Amino acid sequence: MTSKITRQAHASEDSLLRIFTAPEDSTSTLSIIEQKLSQDLAGFLGNSIAALEKPLSEIETDFSAYQIPTDPKFVSDYADEIMQNLVAHSVHTSAPSFIGHMTSALPYFVLPLSKMMVGLNQNLVKIETSKAFTPLERQVLGMMHHLVYQQSDDFYHQWMHSADHSLGAFCSGGTVANITALWIARNRLLQPHGEFKGVTREGMIKALRFYGYDDLAILVSDRGHYSLGKTADLLGIGRDNIISIPTDEHHKVDVAAMRDAAKKLVQQNIKVMAIVGIAGTTETGNIDPLNELAALANELNCHFHVDAAWGGASLLSKKYSHLLKGIELADSVTIDAHKQMYVPMGAGMVLFKDPELANAIVHHAEYILRVGSKDLGSHTLEGSRPGMAMLVNACLQIIGRDGYEILINNSLEKARYFASIINQHADFELVTAPELCLLTYRYVPASVQAILTTAISNNNTELVFKINELLDGLTQFIQKHQREQGKSFVSRTRIKPVKYSRQPTTVFRVVLANPLTSHQILQDVLTEQASIAALDNEYLPQLLAL
Secondary structure (H helix, E strand, C coil): CCCCCCCCCCCCHHHHHHHCCCCCCCCCHHHHHHHHHHHHHHHHHCCCCCCCCCCHHHHHHHCCCCCCCCCCCCHHHHHHHHHHHCHHHCCCCCCCCECCCCCCCCCCCHHHHHHHHHHHCCCCCCHHHCCCHHHHHHHHHHHHHHHHHCCCHHHHHHHCCCCCCCCEEEECCHHHHHHHHHHHHHHHHCCCECCECCHHHHHHHHHHHHHCCCEEEEEEECCCCCHHHHHHHHCCCCHHHEEEECECCCCCECHHHHHHHHHHHHHCCEEEEEEEEEECCCCCCCECCHHHHHHHHHHHCCEEEEECCCCHHHHHCCCCHHHHCCHHHCCEEEEEHHHHCCCCCCCEEEEECCCCHHHHHCCCCCCCCCCCCCCHHHHCCCCCCCCCHHHHHHHHHHHHHHHHHHHHHHHHHHHHHHHHHHHHCCCEEEEECCCCCEEEEEECCHHHHHHHHHHHHCCCHHHHHHHHHHHHHHHHHHHHHHHHHCCCECEEEEECCHHHCCCCEEEEEEECCCCCCCHHHHHHHHHHHHHHHCCCCCHHHHHHCC
16 A cells, blocks of 8 residues: 655745746646646536535534645645535535525536636726726626616717716625615715715714704615615614515515605604615515605605615516516616626626716725726725626626526526425425515425414414424424435525414525526425425424324
8 A cells, every 4th residue: 555645845936936827838737737627626516416415513624724834735735635625515506406595507608707807817996907897897787777777879878988977886796786875875865065065074973963864764675685784884874774664465565654654754854865675585586566666765755776686687588577667767776697697606786877876975096096087996885806797798798688588587487387386285385476586485294284274264373373383393304404415405594474474484495596407306306305304203293293
């Protein structure tokens, strides 16, 4: 038995020069390593399981060193190590049976194009570090703006590449996009006037005093994304001033209740800064009545923002774009390309209906972001950032509107198919029907469903509560064991269905965006969950004994 030879790398000017220099030919060490990594990654992506089960505590031991190594390491040794410790235990988000979150299979052309993006290493904060990437990003924002707002050719010719205006901003995701939109709303509301220099210069206390408001508030449904709380915190509005409005049985905001809440705020001298409509709630994928919210925002003379991080890509489908009717009335819109547009993580956008809006947050500096330049960083919250717009542009160009039509339609219709087989299965309950490509459901034995239905009709809330409490435990048991087995993955969340008197209810949550997910896989997911349920010896016996 031969022992493995231990090699030791040493730092020198020559060795450092080599790792910063492009390989000379395909037989060089770095070229061979690159080819091997590509093969290993392809092997990982070709695996059908959702995840290899290894306890997190064991994975943490592989990353327990806290001192920066003194000696360097050979790239080949590091590559082998990272394949064993990192890649092998990464979550296979592109697996067709991984249907629990927004991540999906990516178009394979994204991999080599990502290498180009990383290799060019452009910094989109400044035109001097992103000369061609800057107009490309502005073009992508123009395309997405047109998708939402459908302005004239003259509009885009005038504003798309204007140095002093912006049709939107690229950012790392929906959180920063929402923060940016509401940052603009606050600054426009408390803008400079007369001797008052504006909230950006004098702060919230002086701004409220000048305009005569006791406070500010943001109205949104109780399905609003957690990023709105972060926004209120960062803008000095306070999380308690995110006013959550109840939703109806379809998880859409109750506009009448929102109007009543706004009236009460006015009576307290609290100014409604913004209304946020949701086009694709995170848990259930439902869309608020955007036309009605736009009308209310107009009545209140406040900013209307639509968080379409989830649902915005559905505008690419002529068949289903009507679901987002009214989005074109929004002052600003959030869309995440890394959700339904099949772009890698880190590609969020906020779009501005009026190109002037971004000037409410404009910042300049002498060494960077100079007045009159086309530096994108002057209109963005984030400073240095990569050229992710290139990958969005690639997908828009290579997939095209016709390709997205097929992908989006298949995604939404696959969700409707899954809902239909859940409804047909005696032991499953569809909790929220899909409006987009999200739905929720749970395992409920047929005999328990009958008892639950009777309890509801008899208004026996105590029994309903008891049954749902046991079902919560069973749902958690199934989801945990299915995740550990690694064949497939669904997520879980807690919602408050009207059917159960708003009792918090644990449900399976599914996102059907992966084009590789087949009808057979969806049937297998239910079969696996039913078989796991039969293994439960805590909650299921109590339910069947009712």
